Amino acid sequence: NAGVTQTPKFQVLKTGQSMTLQCAQDMNHEYMSWYRQDPGMGLRLIHYSVGAGITDQGEVPNGYNVSRSTTEDFPLRLLSAAPSQTSVYFCATARWGTEAFFGQGTRLTVV
């Protein structure tokens, strides 16, 4: 069991470029989510999904898109990267009514 796998681990983008952060899970969890972690701000929810075909916005969705075509995958797309999107991104999954399991994170730098 790999758990929650995020790729890539590190990424440097130029302003205006687009990219996709990948998140895959093998635990058959219904709930999947993306967070960004910035110093002094904790983890802020970007988007989440309660099942395949269903997504919704979190606290800070602007500049990000998601889709959930399968139970296993929940990619996060940056449409036009900005320096303000420099952050550490975490994917987390969960079953109903229990704790979240986190990936190891993706450290993104936008220059």
Place this chain on the structure above:
Amino acid sequence: AQSVTQLDSQVPVFEEAPVELRCNYSSSVSVYLFWYVQYPNQGLQLLLKYLSGSTLVKGINGFEAEFNKSQTSFHLRKPSVHISDTAEYFCAVRLRSTGNQFYFGTGTSLTVIP
């Protein structure tokens, strides 16, 4: 609206001393409660959780927390800390209602001093 407040951003404590990391939350619906630990350059791992039942919950590495519904608090405690407990600690709530989102506090950096 939901919010999680961790009152102390940094907590220095001497090795073998007790520690309490405070967490308060506000929510319009009932919640589940969690504490996570994050070591440098790693993801978050679960320390303990309150889902139902006894309000005193025990977790890994000797940590425990008590759910106080009237004060909407979920403070984390350890009677004697070790150097290896130096890390960032996050309190989180999960809504019991539709959506089931998690909300996190801003974190408390615990530094254990030899």
